[in-house]
Amino acid sequence: MSAATPSVPSATTRRVSARVGAISESATLAVDAKAKALKAAGRPVIGFGAGEPDFPTPDYIVEAAVEACRNPKYHRYTPAGGLPELKAAIAAKTLRDSGYEVDASQVLVTNGGKQAIYEAFAAVLDPGDEVIVPAPYWTTYPESIRLAGGVPVEVVADETTGYRISVEQLEAARTERTKVVLFVSPSNPTGAVYSEADSEAIGRWAVEHGLWVLTDEIYEHLVYGDAKFTSLPAIVPELRDKCIVVNGVAKTYAMTGWRVGWIVGPKDVVKAATNLQSHATSNVSNVAQVAALAAVSGNLDAVAEMRAAFDRRRQTIVKMLNEIDGVVCPAPEGAFYVYPSVKALLGKELRGRRPADSVELAALILDEAEVAVVPGEAFGTPGYLRLSYALGDDDLVEGVSRLQQLLGEAKD
Template sequence: MSAARISQRISAIAESATLAVDAKAKALKAAGRPVIGFGAGEPDFPTPGYIVQAAIEAASQPKYHRYSPAGGLPELRQAIADKTFRDSGYKAEASQVLVTNGGKQAVYNTFATLLDPGDEVMVPTPFWTTYPEAIRLGGGVPVEVFAGPEQGYLVTVDQLEAALTERTKILLFVSPSNPTGAVYSPEQVKEIGQWAASKGLWVVTDEIYEHLTYDGVPFTSIATAVPELGDKVVILNGVAKTYAMTGWRVGWMIGPTDVIKAATNLQSHATSNVSNIPQVAALAAVSGPLTAVDEMKVAFDRRRKAIVAGLNAIDGVDCPTPKGAFYVYADVRALLGKEFPSANGPVRPATSAELAALILDEVEVAVVPGEAFGPSGYLRLSYALGDDDLATGVARLQDFLGKAK
């Protein structure tokens, strides 16, 4: 008889590092500490009023007080299909859409549906912290393909080719990227997609930051750019980032009907339908204008420039300018091993995790270390926070990191 209380499968999962950092920052703030949180990827804007009003009205309608189809409200599935064609040119039917409890459930459903034990998934690295854990939960093996700041955090076909094995089943593709803000050019997207198609691979593409690009850089959907992928592509998306709806928990996956049917079956046992009220709110969001995200982008762009300039003013920090999302991914390898003052005497952090912990303890600034997204030596900072907090946080970092010896 096994003595283990927790299964090996669940014991092997790391907690979400980004949520852990955010939770610690919020706990310190609640205790009265003046913490500046660069941890969570969460717009600091309220959800647009017309979306909130749609939810308020839905809450008073008895039909939304009942179970609804596990795959999502039919009108929302159709609206998501329409929105996808509008925004990326990818044509899908409502039957190819599954509405999920946030983007994370879409990620999990997809890998659980496509993977058998031992199947490999190529994961361009740095990666969002949830991807490898969802892959492992699905029985798969994440294979990291690392691209550093020297190449703009963008993987190449040659790197993918070198990582390919007979067990490779899926290429994960994310542009714009969390955590780096990197965006692949239309030519790069096409080259990578055509390579994947030539190898018979599935492509799972996370497009949740599709509307957040800067400097005239276009968003390119690999599903649209490479029709040769046929029915071996799954699109992941949601309302969280575009409409400042992180707490509403509505995402979706779009894919071949057999995959969507199987994933819906899984969801019918895991959670059943997404709460109807947020679904109605999401319907108002995806059916409405993009003015909200356009307004947010003005602020994000301003903060992007400010945080990049502020971090690059620190000796030992190299922060490439991101072209999308709302994160910077700073290279701090030159600071590791250097001596910093602390309340307990001089400290020499050897890893970015130790450096991030030191920064939080000493100057009350929360950042996420590179270990959450791949190799050590980097810090991710979200600039989806207020201008004043951003300026204060960067000033604290400049002051503290500038003391390195």
């Protein structure tokens, strides 16, 4: 071996496994952590980074958790797959909200949506299996696929199509190795919502080619205007034997910190994922599960109030961003994010700097305007920024006003 040939660490000298060492840090959580650290140091940073409702968890859910703390039966191990009463309630909630009838044996309760996503992919993927991933994508999807041994294959949509991919794009990406297609509506990071007709077309395409579908429905209740949430296995019944639904209480009920999600799918896949969880984490916190039981069993009044606030903020942020020269911000139809294109600002001079990409632009914005945003590179599409509007109205207006002032100074 010549002196110029780089050495490859051997299994005995590598300190961190190649599999885990290849994982990137969650960009959204990293931005949020940096913003919070700066605020703690006394800087007036406004954070648009984390997708976290600014509302408290509704009181009746908190009270259910308090009572659970006092009940000795919840001080012990419970079934790894979830409390039976919560699994039954999730099945009932799935029928109520999605029109999709499932049995409690088709439900696995997980430690948040991220564990649900990883375990779902781990249950169906073998090494080298490909997963079609629409981009812009949430940062965790490709990492979970890789951890499970799969290969993410990106299909990119942009603002010209409202960030929605077509069946033609999916077909162009399909190979002999394709096993799963990821479907997310409403979408993080773009807020895109697929029509029922487009959703059905994608579902039927998957059925035609014998593909699995993993559909993330975490934002199901956060849709605005004329947009309508549709659940793929409800509108394409033929898909049900190869469809895994991921959901949770985090976004709908302002319960991000409670860490309760779930998988709904075919019994054999749910059983396999449950076996995995039995070794990885065992049962989800019983107190959090009882809180989730109160959430999914209750009415949606609190959800409606939060959705009205998000809708108001959505309209404000879209209007204000589109007033900035060089920014193009489509109106999202769901979730609580905007995903404006800032391509026209790249390379322009701002406060003595010329950001070459959206990573550099996001860093400049944090330094100069004390506003935290997430660059599009984190979501697979450079040239964009993601801003969550799940923050107070006053902070939202102040933060975007700072962006207007800073970005309005851009010059050639």
